[in-house]
Amino acid sequence: MAIHKQIPNFISLIVVSFFVIASAEVFFEERFDDGWESRWVKSDWKKDDNLAGEWNYTAGKWNGNPNDKGIQTSEDHRFYAISAKFREVNNKGKTLVFQFSVKHEQKLDCGGGYMKLISGDIDQKEFGGDTPYSIMFGPDMCGPSNKKVHAILHYNGTNHLIEKEVPCEIDQLTHVYTFILSPDATFSILIDNVEKRKGSLYTDWALLPPKRIKDPNAKKPADWDDKEYIPDPEDKKPEGYDDIPKEITDPDAKKPEDWDDEEDGEWKAPTIPNPDYKGPWAPKKIKNPAYKGKWKAPKIDNPDFKDDPDLYVYPNLKYVGIELWQVKSGTMFDNILVADDVEYAKKLAEETWGKHKDAEKAAFDEAEKKRKEEPKEEPVVSDAEDDDDSDGTDSDSESKSDTSKDSGEKEKDAHVSSYFPLCLW
Numbered sequence: 001m002a003i004h005k006q007i008p009n010f011i012s013l014i015v016v017s018f019f020v021i022a023s024a025e026v027f028f029e030e031r032f033d034d035g036w037e038s039r040w041v042k043s044d045w046k047k048d049d050n051l052a053g054e055w056n057y058t059a060g061k062w063n064g065n066p067n068d069k070g071i072q073t074s075e076d077h078r079f080y081a082i083s084a085k086f087r088e089v090n091n092k093g094k095t096l097v098f099q100f101s102v103k104h105e106q107k108l109d110c111g112g113g114y115m116k117l118i119s120g121d122i123d124q125k126e127f128g129g130d131t132p133y134s135i136m137f138g139p140d141m142c143g144p145s146n147k148k149v150h151a152i153l154h155y156n157g158t159n160h161l162i163e164k165e166v167p168c169e170i171d172q173l174t175h176v177y178t179f180i181l182s183p184d185a186t187f188s189i190l191i192d193n194v195e196k197r198k199g200s201l202y203t204d205w206a207l208l209p210p211k212r213i214k215d216p217n218a219k220k221p222a223d224w225d226d227k228e229y230i231p232d233p234e235d236k237k238p239e240g241y242d243d244i245p246k247e248i249t250d251p252d253a254k255k256p257e258d259w260d261d262e263e264d265g266e267w268k269a270p271t272i273p274n275p276d277y278k279g280p281w282a283p284k285k286i287k288n289p290a291y292k293g294k295w296k297a298p299k300i301d302n303p304d305f306k307d308d309p310d311l312y313v314y315p316n317l318k319y320v321g322i323e324l325w326q327v328k329s330g331t332m333f334d335n336i337l338v339a340d341d342v343e344y345a346k347k348l349a350e351e352t353w354g355k356h357k358d359a360e361k362a363a364f365d366e367a368e369k370k371r372k373e374e375p376k377e378e379p380v381v382s383d384a385e386d387d388d389d390s391d392g393t394d395s396d397s398e399s400k401s402d403t404s405k406d407s408g409e410k411e412k413d414a415h416v417s418s419y420f421p422l423c424l425w
């Protein structure tokens with residue numbers, strides 16, 4: 001019996017999983033195998049200013065598979081803009097999954113690692129920071145306090161940041177970032193296939209005005225008692241309370257021996273504050289038995305709220321793009337996916353990042369060990385006098401600014417100004 005029961009179950013399982021896979025629709029997938037350059041267009045943005053950075057097609061300094069290449073930013077203080085086109089997609093009625101892996105080999109302290117989904121028609125040669133986008137998603141860091149996953153949604157002419165920040169990964173290893181947008185207007189953000197945030201387009205972004213607001217016409221009822229404490233009506237002023245003087249003559253004061261009543265006048269002891277004096281009398285406070293709590297205006301439906309059942313819909317998604325400013329280069333992108341199937345995305349992440357992450361970590365640890373064993377390089381400082389100052393350990397720039405204030409300060413200033421453009425965005 002048991003066997004008979006199991007067989008149809010087994011078959012239906014195959015059929016079901018076949019359907020799941022068959023129904024998955026991949027709108028765009030890029031693993032950066034040979035030929036990737038024919039699918040991507042490098043923008044001319046910032047080229048005239050010599051500020052357009054070059055991409056390096058590489059598996060990186062440490063990796064879990066030297067044949068698995070991605071594209072990596074390779075020049076410091078540069079802008080990067082590159083995009084790829086896919087068949088136009090309308091996600092109405094569909095789940096939208098946007099996923100990619102990113103690795104910051106440079107120990108990123110200020111720079112972006114996010115990607116964009118762009119709608120409509122653009123001139124890919126002109127793609128840049130001003131090109132409108134529909135969704136911007138992925139890690140962004142600048143300084144110690146700004147380390148977040150951007151999730152910016154374009155709606156009705158405005159870009160809206162997610163209201164509550166999602167922290168990003170900050171190490172030098174590959175991580176997979178996934179943004180899932182569902183037809184019920186819920187979303188979820190995954191890092192390495194682990195959900196870090198889920199919620200709703202209605203509550204986690206201010207795309208629409210709030211559904212419910214405080215009634216602006218509501219008034220606190222006249223008899224609403226919102227005093228939590230009141231003076232105790234039973235408490236009485238003790239007899240003679242008001243006769244206690246504020247100050248008394250100092251009982252320890254003594255007339256100085258050389259005091260001459262004739263010349264100095266009659267000696268008077270100085271006064272000091274009276275320790276028995278407790279200020280004007282006030283009855284003690286007790287809990288108010290009639291206290292009703294703090295008054296709050298009741299909530300009403302917001303007359304300005306108009307639901308948009310297509311809040312999650314992007315009717316003509318057409319490009320993926322990377323558009324970044326990087327102070328320090330070394331950010332690598334790989335395994336980009338735009339699809340309608342969460343399971344497919346999960347599997348792709350497992351087959352790529354998941355399969356190689358342990359080997360990558362081992363390679364990274366090895367590289368770190370080598371780096372630490374290497375004789376310390378001379379720190380690069382503009383002032384020539386500093387060349388003989390070689391006792392610097394890990395914190396080169398720190399010890400520099402101590403020993404030679406001028407060059408140290410200059411270096412710090414240079415840092416600040418170069419961080420400035422990105423922090424502005």
Ligand SMILES: *[C@@H]1O[C@H](CO)[C@@H](O)[C@H](O)[C@H]1NC(C)=O
Pocket residue numbers: 056057058059060061074
């Ligand atoms: C590209 O990456 C490889 C591996 O990290 C590195 O050896 C090479 O120098 C890089 N090339 C450029 C032009 O940055």
Ligand SMILES: *[C@@H]1O[C@H](CO)[C@@H](O)[C@H](O)[C@H]1NC(C)=O
Pocket residue numbers: 156157207208308
């Ligand atoms: C879209 O924006 C315009 C102008 O800001 C505004 O008047 C309109 O109410 C907005 N529509 C929605 C659905 O948010």
